[in-house]
Amino acid sequence: MIVTLNAILETSLQAYKEGKPFAVGAFNVNNMEQMQGIMMAAQETKSPVIVQVSRGALKYAQDLYLVNIIKAGAELNPEVPLAIHLDHGNSFETVKRAIDLGFTSVMIDGSLMEDGKTPSTFEYNVKVTAEVVKYAHDHGVSVEGELGTLGGIEDGVGSGKTDLTDPDQAVEFVERTGVDALAISIGTSHGAYKFKSEPKLAFDIIEQVRKNLPNTYLVSHGSSSVPQDLLDIVNKYGGQMETAKGVPIPALQKAIACGMNKINVDTDSRLAATGAIRKFFVEHPSAFDPREYNTKAREAIAAEVQRKIEAFGSAGRAADVPNWGLEEMKKRYNS
Ligand code: G3H
Ligand code: 13P
Ligand code: ZN
Numbered sequence: 001m002i003v004t005l006n007a008i009l010e011t012s013l014q015a016y017k018e019g020k021p022f023a024v025g026a027f028n029v030n031n032m033e034q035m036q037g038i039m040m041a042a043q044e045t046k047s048p049v050i051v052q053v054s055r056g057a058l059k060y061a062q063d064l065y066l067v068n069i070i071k072a073g074a075e076l077n078p079e080v081p082l083a084i085h086l087d088h089g090n091s092f093e094t095v096k097r098a099i100d101l102g103f104t105s106v107m108i109d110g111s112l113m114e115d116g117k118t119p120s121t122f123e124y125n126v127k128v129t130a131e132v133v134k135y136a137h138d139h140g141v142s143v144e145g146e147l148g149t150l151g152g153i154e155d156g157v158g159s160g161k162t163d164l165t166d167p168d169q170a171v172e173f174v175e176r177t178g179v180d181a182l183a184i185s186i187g188t189s190h191g192a193y194k195f196k197s198e199p200k201l202a203f204d205i206i207e208q209v210r211k212n213l214p215n216t217y218l219v220s221h222g223s224s225s226v227p228q229d230l231l232d233i234v235n236k237y238g239g240q241m242e243t244a245k246g247v248p249i250p251a252l253q254k255a256i257a258c259g260m261n262k263i264n265v266d267t268d269s270r271l272a273a274t275g276a277i278r279k280f281f282v283e284h285p286s287a288f289d290p291r292e293y294n295t296k297a298r299e300a301i302a303a304e305v306q307r308k309i310e311a312f313g314s315a316g317r318a319a320d321v322p323n324w325g326l327e328e329m330k331k332r333y334n335s
Helices: 005-017 034-046 055-060 066-074 094-101 122-138 167-177 203-212 230-236 249-257 265-281 290-312 326-334
Strands: 024-028 049-053 083-091 105-108 143-149 181-184 217-220 262-265
Touching: 005 024, 005 034, 005 083, 005 143, 005 167, 005 217, 024 034, 024 083, 024 290, 034 066, 034 265, 034 290, 034 326, 049 066, 055 083, 055 105, 055 181, 066 083, 066 094, 083 094, 083 143, 094 105, 105 122, 105 290, 122 143, 122 217, 122 326, 167 181, 167 203, 167 230, 181 203, 203 217, 203 249, 203 262, 230 265, 249 262, 262 290
Parallel strands: 024 049, 024 262, 049 083, 083 105, 105 143, 143 181, 181 217, 217 262
Antiparallel strands: none
């Protein structure tokens, strides 16, 4: 069942308010095996799932291939509530294209300029985000904005208070833009090399934003945990990723207890696939049928996504998600 991001995250927000918090994993998709692995895990655990697509993924897969693979995953698993989400949209045009393709949710990351690298001003962020919200809500589509810039506190990248989200500014941002969900910077970071030492997350910021914005869904980017067992497989079979480090699962669980609703994971699924394929080739040096190693990758992705679903607490919650599709949300935004 394809639903909006609001439908899925409302279930998480209500659970938090009832004192039983859980979050929903948002998993990046670039190809068919990733989508199949995610759906295998969601189906097995009876969990809702957010499938998200970056601009890089849209380009790699010529967008139509990818969107139709995602829609096939939804059709084959009708009891899994699924949101199709644009990850780190950088402009109105990117968002419009995603909505035309049938995405039920978009992120506009106005914390950066259109190049996706240069930090923007608050006023720029408000302007581009508000513009997207107006268009998206007219189409019933959910919107995630971002305030603050990601970066590890400990490793010097993006360090300093100015990069972390200011909880008071978050209120102004949500009021002026009307976003449904807000990605906040709390010390997480994208990729496999997030930190040089154990990360410290700013749980106080999550708590304050949650208090200031009781009805806004909160999002944590850069939340792969870079599991040691996956790294060990990669390194054992020829990889060189010794210094990779992520956000430990207990830290993510604490973030969920503080009110986080959506947890973004891309790197861990990449690590699972890479380890499985490396292992396969070392063990089968004469193999050459892509279906053989892609099967291993798909199974490894499914296992890792299942581990995340269980850690984030969304297993068994599929049936609780309301059927808020685009038409239902158009009515809600207009009322
Ligand atoms: O937030 C970034 C995601 O991991 C997407 O990465 O742009 O390499 O597809 P990508
Ligand atoms: P990771 O690189 O930690 O998996 O983060 C993914 C992400 O935030 C996608 O938006
Ligand atoms: Zn991200």
